[in-house]
Amino acid sequence: MIEFAVVALAAAGTGWLMRRKHRSRVAAGNVAGIPCMARTPAGRGRWRMGRVYVDGGAARWVPRRGEPVVLTGGRATAVRAPSVKEGISINPGSRIVTCTLGDGAASSDGGIEIAVMPLDLRELLAAVPQADGAAPQTP
Numbered sequence: 001m002i003e004f005a006v007v008a009l010a011a012a013g014t015g016w017l018m019r020r021k022h023r024s025r026v027a028a029g030n031v032a033g034i035p036c037m038a039r040t041p042a043g044r045g046r047w048r049m050g051r052v053y054v055d056g057g058a059a060r061w062v063p064r065r066g067e068p069v070v071l072t073g074g075r076a077t078a079v080r081a082p083s084v085k086e087g088i089s090i091n092p093g094s095r096i097v098t099c100t101l102g103d104g105a106a107s108s109d110g111g112i113e114i115a116v117m118p119l120d121l122r123e124l125l126a127a128v129p130q131a132d133g134a135a136p137q138t139p
Contacts, residue, residue, distance in 0.1 A: 032051075032053065033051030033052060033053045033062070034051060034052040034053075034116060034120050034123055034124055034127070035049075035051055035116075035117075035120070036049075036050060036051065036052055036061070036114050036115060036116045036120070036124070037049055037050070037089075037090050037094075037114075037115045038050060038061050038063070038069070038112055038113060038114045038115065039112070039113050040069060040110070040111070040112040040113075041110030041111065041112075042098055042099075042110045042111040042112055042113040043110065043113070044110065047086075047089045047090055047115070048063045048064070048065075048066070049063065049064050050062050050063035050064055052071070052114065052116075052124060052127060052128075054127040058070070058071075058072045059071040059072065059074070059127045059128055060072075061112065061114065069101075069112060071099065071101070071112075071127075071128055073101070074099045074100060074101045074111075074112070074128055074129075075099060075100050075128070075129055075130065076097050076098070076099050076124075076125055076128045076129070076130045077098050077099065077100055077111075077130075078097070078098040079095055079096070079097050079098075079121070079125075080095070080096050080098070081095060081096070082094060082096055082115065086115075090115045091115070091117065093117065093118065094115045094116060094117050094118070095115070095116060095117075095118055095121050096113050096114070096115045097113070097114045097115075097116065097121070097124055097125070097128070098111065098112075098113050099111055099112050099113070099114065099128055114128075
């Protein structure tokens, strides 16, 4: 019987803390940008945290450290789920959008892959135009 009381108190405490955190986020307002992780060059780089910002139609990925990557002229070519190996580095429930940089062709560095949560996928695909031949499908 005591175990049930301890579990109930722990659940109530956790709920109270989560509500408190949610209220503080709502009071602070929405943060600009789409939270994501990206790697450049695509398929070979290291996953780094950052945000995708869309200002006046010009999209750019800004990492926490380092130089921003301008996505103007970039095209989204594919949307996929992460592999098991990638799921260790990023959230396994996220979706990976593969983008080419430059004027429609893959740049010399191999493009960029951007991992976002499924709720942010539509917003990212609206920010980065889709390639003409291969329009990615949202899962």
